[in-house]
Every structure is written in C-alpha cells, then in structure tokens.
Amino acid sequence: MNRPGLDAAAPPNPYNPKGNSFSAFNAMKIGWVKNHLTDPNQALPGIAESWEIAPDNSAITLKLQPNAKWSDGQPVTTEDVRMSIGIAYTQGSTAFSVTPGAAGAAAEVTVVDDKTLKITQNMDNPSPKFARGVLDTTVLPSHVWKDVLPADFWDKLKTARGEGAEAEKAREEITALGQKVLAFAPAKDVSAGPFVLERVNPGEALLVKNKHFYNAANVAPAQVKFLNFTGNEQIWNYLTAGKLDHSGFVAAPTDVMNRIKQAPGNEVIKGYSPVAVGMGFNQSKKPYDNVHVRRGLAYLINRDEVTKVASPEGGTPATTTTGIHQKAAPAWIGDTVGQLEPYKPDPAKAEEEFKQAGLTKKDGKWTLSDGSPWKVSMTAPSGFSDWISAQENIKSQLIKNGVDAEVVTVADYPLYLEELAAGKYDVGFWLMALGPAPYDIYQRLYGASNGWTNVAGKVTHAAPGKGGNWMGGPEEIEVEGIGKINPGELTAKLNTATAEEAKPIMTQLAKAANQDLPVIQLWDYVNNQFVSNSRFTGWPHDDEILRLGTGVLASGVWIQLGMVKSKQ
DSSP: OESSSSSSSHHHHHHHHOSOOOOOOTBSSSSEOOOSSOTTTTTSSSSSEEEEEOSSSSSEEEEEEOOOOOOTSSSSOHHHHHHHHHHHHTTTOSSSSSSSTTTTTTEEEEETTTEEEEEEEOTTTTOOHHHHHTTOEOOOHHHHHHHGSSSHHHHHHHHHHHHHHHHHHHHHHHHHHHHHHHHHOOSSSOOOOEEEEEOOOSSEEEEEEESTTGGGOOOOOSSSEEEESSSHHHHHHHHHTTOSSSSSSOOOOOHHHHHHHHHEEEEEEEEEEEEEEEEEEESSSTTSSSSSHHHHHHHHHOOOHHHHHHHTTTTEEEEOOSOOOOTHHHHHTTTTHHHOOOOOOOOHHHHHHHHHHTTTTETEEEEESSBOOOOOEEEEEEEEHHHHHHHHHHHHHHHHHTTTEEEEEESHHHHHHHHHTTTOOOOOEEOOOOOSSSHHHHHHHHHHHGTTEETTTTTOOTTTTTOOSSSSOOOOOOETTTTEEEEEHHHHHHHHOOHHHHHHHHHHHHHHHHHOEEEEEEEEEEEEEETTTTTTOOOOOOOOHTTTTTSHHHHHHHHTOOOOEEOO
C-alpha cells in the first residue's frame, strides 16, 4: 500500500489531518459508501451489518455487527456509535451539522438496544443523501474517547438547534470542541478494523492483524505496510519494482504504464470514478469574461490529444462539457447529451468566436480588442504530472493556432487551492462532476467557487474575488430554449430534490454549462487501480465493488470482507 506524507509523530486519530489512521484498515466506518452512478446511499457493511432506510428518507435504522470487538477485546456497542456521532457534530460532517436548517441534518439519535440505533432526518430541509452522511461516519471507541465530549454534550446540541443568543453560544462551543477532537492523541491505537497500528517511521507505517476483528478468520494478510510517497514518480517506482500489492489511482504516461504492467504479477483493474477534470476560467479577468473567448478556446483544444498525452489509461476524453461524468450523464439528462454542442476541434469556428469577442489577429497572433498582447496563463500544482502534461499539450495546441500560452507550476496542491480560491490565476484545472449525488456534481460549477453559497437552503451570492469565488461567472445566464436562469439557485434545489425531481434541473444546468463554459470539460477519470497477484489473489473486477473509490480504502474493504486470499 502507499500513502502520502506519513508523520511518525501524528496520533492514531482519524480526524487529525496527519493522523496515523487508515480508513478500512484500522479505522472503521458505519458502512462503506459506493460511488453508484445515481444512488448516493448505496454502501457495503462496515460496523453496521445491515440497515434500513425509510422510504421517504426520514430515518435510517442501523444493526451493528453482532460480534464486532475493539482490538483490546471490548465489544463495539451502540454507545460507541452514538459518541462517534457526537464527535462528527464537532467537525460539521454532512449528516451531523449544527448549522440550523442545514440540508440532510440529523434530528434525533436513538439507541434502540445494544446493537440497534435509529437516526432520524430533520425533514424541514431533507436531503436525498442523508443516509450516505450517516453511513460515512467513523466509529471510535467510547472507552478511549469518552472525555473528549463534555457530559452535557447532547443537551448542548439540543440548545444549538434553537434560535437566539443561547443557541448561538452552544453552536460556538460545539465547534470549538472540534479543535479538541483534532488534537486528541490516544496512547495507543484501539481499532475495530481488520488491523491495528504497530509502529510508524517517516518511510512506512506497519499495521498488524487485529485478532478481535469480527471477520478476522477471513482476513488474509497478517500485516500491512503503507509506504510513504511525495509524488507520482515515487509510486511509479514502487509499482515497477513490484513493491506494492495494491495502489489506488495514479496518473502515468503510456511508457511508464507499460513498465508497470510488465512487472511480474502486476495487473491494472478499472472501474467507474465519478470525477472529471475541467479547464476552469477566472471570468473576472479579461478576456475570459467573454463567453466567445471561452468557446473559441474550446474549439481549439483537441481533448482526445490532451487525454492521450496526460491520462491515457486513467481517463476518457470528455464527449463535451455537461458538468457530469459521461458514464452517468445519460441516466440524468437522457437524450439531451446528444443535443449539446460537442466543441469538436475547429479552427474556423474558433476564429469566428474570437472575432465576435472583439479579439484581433495581428501577424498571425491573436491580441486583445485594444491591440495589447494576450497570453493564456495556466497554473497547476507541481507533482500533478497528468495536469502539467495536459497544460503543456494545450499550450502547444494554442500556440500553433496563434494564441500565446504559458504553464506556471506552484509548490503543492494545498497552496494551489488556496491561491485559486483567492482568484490569483487566470486559468486553472478544477476537479468536477463529483457524483453520485446531483447537488455535489453541479456544486463544483455553480457553488462557492463561482460565488454561490447554500446555507440551510438559503442561497447567497458573493462578488468575484470574495468568499472563494474565483470563477466570477454571471449570476444569471440566458440559456437557449429555456430563458434566463440562476444556475446557483437551481443547483441549491438539487440538495433536496429526489432523483426524479433532479433530472429536469440537471438538464437545464447541463445546457447552461455547455453554452456558458465556466470550464472546458477535458477528460472523465477512470478508476484505475493497481494490484499484484504475486502474494495475494481474489482482487475484485466487478465494477460495483470497484466503485468504493480510487484510493487504498477500497482494498481495506475488500480485505475485511474476505475477498482477498493469500496465494497458496
């Protein structure tokens, strides 16, 4: 296995940003949510053996694994789960939010008996992904963590849900507890997962089998090692040297991919990944405020070529810009997909668009309308080899067509996101189409990054450059055949819409994204995972099981469910 930035001094705390907590290995969730094409609430068993979701989504009733135990031999109880939900409130997790009126927030947590809990949704502002938010909760041992929450926590939570100064104070106190949670350092790892942390050094973390795990008899590996890495190249080296039994997605050029595949025992398995990459525009900077400039650039970029260079195995060229992954798009917007402008490479159409935007061509080079030079400046975080090679390829395509361009790299991804949000870049790459929930998909284009924030169902709009609004798009868009729409308000509606109610809204938003191009959708990711059959076999190839995600979490779930077998 591999993991970035191991910190030997970090505690085994799943909420600590550097915590030595490995999801599905020594950290367990209530359930393991899948990335289904359209249903956000599908999951595999975790600490819960089974659950029932009310038909109207108003409640989820959990049945815990009957023989689940912590690594110190104590049984896992509903009190552990209830306390873990309390801790989730301090972090403002999706189902457990103290913001009054937040969509998909829990109303009551009721312990039915030692192995059964019922969690109800506040139906004032219901969310179709409420169950997902509950299932995605990490479960902690109350006998280790009990002092992190004050004795009056649940009373405080009740107060926090009200109105007025007292409620405001209670909300602040619960949020302040979040820092205490992040800093908590248990003396040793107490795990309900298949493994327990033995030791960590800067190069690797070693986890050994937890003999008390509920399904320990079917857990094949006696131990698991996580190797530290700092960038894609290091993972490529581990894989070509046959050092990894499993690695989640890593972008690799074709020659590297061939070397990885040739290493004895190595195999690439592919599944669905609800993520795409878009070339995002900062519309508060000229000339990107002009839709014809954005369309002109779309007609100049050959997405097939970009994908071939940047992510030949890990992506498929976007058929067009919809804001939705092409595999999920037909399920949401049906025949509309085929009616959208595909933006196939067409220099003549690009020229037409640029002229409409008032750009002028001088000595074969496009300049701004006032005759000053124009250079498309794209930024990417260093270490993101696929993004950088994509931008280099786009740069050469643009230069060939008379548009000057450059690629700028910044130190790392956190800095990139910080500077992007501050509106420092003209053009940046942006992860989008994050399914399976419709709201999450469009929130990437018409959410906070483009000025709209949705708090408790109330939508507010921030000016470009304020509140993380780096896209700076207009508040209203005129969409052909539909009329004027406010895409941020439509996106907010998706937060509480049923799947059937979501479809017509998503159709409008897909048309808006296709016409307005806040981003150019470049490629849709494929969930590429790397496994070695040298020591273990039984790695799943079923798309449903692969939809657990792109990281090493997936293999932890496969191992704990007994799918992975030792090679005889």
